[in-house]
Amino acid sequence: MVDLVGQHAKIQTELDEAINRVMSTGAFVKGPEVAAFAEELAEFTGAKHVIPCGNGTDALQIALMALDVRPGDEVITTGFTFISTVEVVALLGAKPVLVDVHPDTFTMDPEQVRSAITPRTKAIVPVHLFGQMADMDALMEISESSGVPIIEDNAQAIGADWCGDANRHGQSGTFGLMGTTSFFPSKNLGCMGDGGAILTSDDAAAERCQQIANHGMTKQYHHDVVGVNSRLDGLQAAILRVKLKHLRGYIAARQAAAVRYDALLEHCSGLRIPVREHRSSHMFHQYTLKIENGKRDALREHLTERGIPSGIYYPVPGHAQRAFSQFQYKPNAYPVSSKLAQNVLSLPMHTELNEEQQQLISDAICKFIHQ
Ligand SMILES: *Cc1c(COP(=O)(O)O)cnc(C)c1O
Numbered sequence: 255m256v257d258l259v260g261q262h263a264k265i266q267t268e269l270d271e272a273i274n275r276v277m278s279t280g281a282f283v284k285g286p287e288v289a290a291f292a293e294e295l296a297e298f299t300g301a302k303h304v305i306p307c308g309n310g311t312d313a314l315q316i317a318l319m320a321l322d323v324r325p326g327d328e329v330i331t332t333g334f335t336f337i338s339t340v341e342v343v344a345l346l347g348a349k350p351v352l353v354d355v356h357p358d359t360f361t362m363d364p365e366q367v368r369s370a371i372t373p374r375t376k377a378i379v380p381v382h383l384f385g386q387m388a389d390m391d392a393l394m395e396i397s398e399s400s401g402v403p404i405i406e407d408n409a410q411a412i413g414a415d416w417c418g419d420a421n422r423h424g425q426s427g428t429f430g431l432m433g434t435t436s437f438f439p440s441k442n443l444g445c446m447g448d449g450g451a452i453l454t455s456d457d458a459a460a461e462r463c464q465q466i467a468n469h470g471m472t473k474q475y476h477h478d479v480v481g482v483n484s485r486l487d488g489l490q491a492a493i494l495r496v497k498l499k500h501l502r503g504y505i506a507a508r509q510a511a512a513v514r515y516d517a518l519l520e521h522c523s524g525l526r527i528p529v530r531e532h533r534s535s536h537m538f539h540q541y542t543l544k545i546e547n548g549k550r551d552a553l554r555e556h557l558t559e560r561g562i563p564s565g566i567y568y569p570v571p572g573h574a575q576r577a578f579s580q581f582q583y584k585p586n587a588y589p590v591s592s593k594l595a596q597n598v599l600s601l602p603m604h605t606e607l608n609e610e611q612q613q614l615i616s617d618a619i620c621k622f623i624h625q
Pocket residue numbers: 309310311312335336338339381407409410435436437438448449450
């Protein structure tokens with residue numbers, strides 16, 4: 255599904271130099287590399303502040319804690335996402351209020367958000383799934399009229415641009431009060447372990463996140479709020495500084511691979527290639543097909559037999575996860591998410607993918623579907 259070894263081989267000397275630089279200074283936790291990376295990512299995204307932390311799940315949790323989300327509160331998000339988005343809300347004792355997604359873009363349906371808002375709603379958490387952004391025109395309008403802040407889960411779309419109506423434009427993660435991201439190795443900007451960050455242009459939110467991520471500390475050994483220990487280490491920051499310099503090229507490589515898949519697969523009946531949201535650029539964290547006629551699982555087996563990897567993101571939507579049974583979601587209330595869980599299939603997608611590999615993958619898919 256990914257080829258990190260191939261990607262890293264091309265920048266081996268830059269990575270060696272970065273890793274050696276950290277080893278020679280001994281600044282393994284905090285230190286200049288983390289600060290420099292935070293500044294460089296702020297510059298890249300246009301966010302005023304970047305607060306690095308331990309992983310993308312922590313980033314979401316810290317952002318919610320910065321809004322003082324607690325038992326009795328509600329947070330609106332979608333269940334068609336990686337578990338973290340819903341998990342952190344439950345972990346803080348609040349109620350994840352789930353809304354369904356759009357069948358073409360797989361992102362949060364703003365109309366359902368509008369009717370899900372109650373006096374207890376503390377935040378709206380859209381997920382920029384698979385690399386393109388949720389409808390930020392509609393969501394920002396809802397946020398502004400209701401006063402409920404947005405936290406964008408931007409773990410899959412770092413670098414995406416929104417060019418909407420009413421002069422709304424900017425990068426993913428910079429629209430809401432806060433945005434969060436993950437540097438898990440397979441993400442579009444990945445390190446060599448765990449890592450994450452919170453983006454914000456709000457000074458007070460930045461200060462709160464910084465404090466919460468560092469044990470709620472204001473000055474050494476003085477703790478004003480209950481926090482967590484969540485930090486990006488110096489080695490990962492140095493690696494990320496190298497990879498951030500190549501991110502534009504990596505994005506272009508993914509987009510070129512997606513265009514090649516589109517051309518190879520668009521005439522193949524029985525499947526749908528990814529739909530592009532015209533207001534968002536697509537970072538293609540995943541290239542996800544919709545397989546019609548109930549053939550998804552058989553196709554996946556066929557590909558596996560031929561040594562072709564594929565992935566199902568996500569086979570069980572949040573409303574159907576046993577971990578969330580306490581919330582008593584109605585099984586029929588999320589028809590789009592439920593159907594997508596049956597139909598979606600993600601193909602290998604990474605910066606090193608070549609035309610020959612994609613030809614082989616597409617041939618195997620089209621032949622199987624037509625038989
Ligand atoms: C990967 C991911 C996360 C969590 O990131 P980790 O660094 O693995 O904790 C959260 N949300 C989404 C949508 C993700 O894809």
